[in-house]
């Protein structure tokens with residue numbers, strides 16, 4: 001299993017966005033997390049597809065687009081065209097989740113399903129085969145800089161067990177409150193893709209990416225040496 005860091009540009013300084021993204025890429029972040037908020041599904045409004053089109057020109061990272069948007073089927077084609085590599089939609093925001101996942105695949109992207117903290121894993125029961133990544137929100141979505149909700153460790157553990165029972169190598173991504181203190185317990189619970197906003201963009205961006213990526217590489221090596229994954 002590959003372990004990846006996905007820096008969330010929500011915490012970047014937008015006056016230097018291109019430069020800050022470049023720093024994450026140069027320091028070794030293969031993914032970039034792009035939070036799209038509509039002011040309806042979540043209280044905040046962030047940015048839309050024109051921004052994705054623009055930053056796509058300066059980055060070769062995997063664009064991990066997280067749509068915190070009601071009825072996201074309206075925007076899948078636009079974000080795919082703008083340069084998304086993966087599109088994650090909220091189960092709570094879709095009237096027809098199964099259909100939306102097919103739509104993401106038809107647009108040529110990897111399909112993710114995000115679950116708010118209070119949403120049970122059972123909503124995934126009939127879409128596991130169509131889901132490339134499950135995003136477990138470890139905070140209530142809408143704002144960066146929040147504290148991780150500890151009950152989410154059990155949710156991640158249960159999800160990884162369920163995926164193992166189904167012989168699926170689906171990615172588990174976590175988003176919210178990921179930092180140097182919480183990252184290892186999150187990996188031990190079963191996470192393999194870590195979104196980090198404040199922990200990357202506050203302070204020395206390159207150094208933050210190297211430290212967090214170093215933790216992921218050490219964990220990956222340990223898993224390999226123990227013959228896991």
Ligand SMILES: O=C(CO)[C@H](O)[C@H](O)COP(=O)(O)O
Nearest residue numbers: 141142144145176177197198
């Ligand atoms: O999805 C988000 C908010 O809804 C952000 O990506 C998330 O909160 C990351 O921020 P931080 O790492 O600062 O907690």
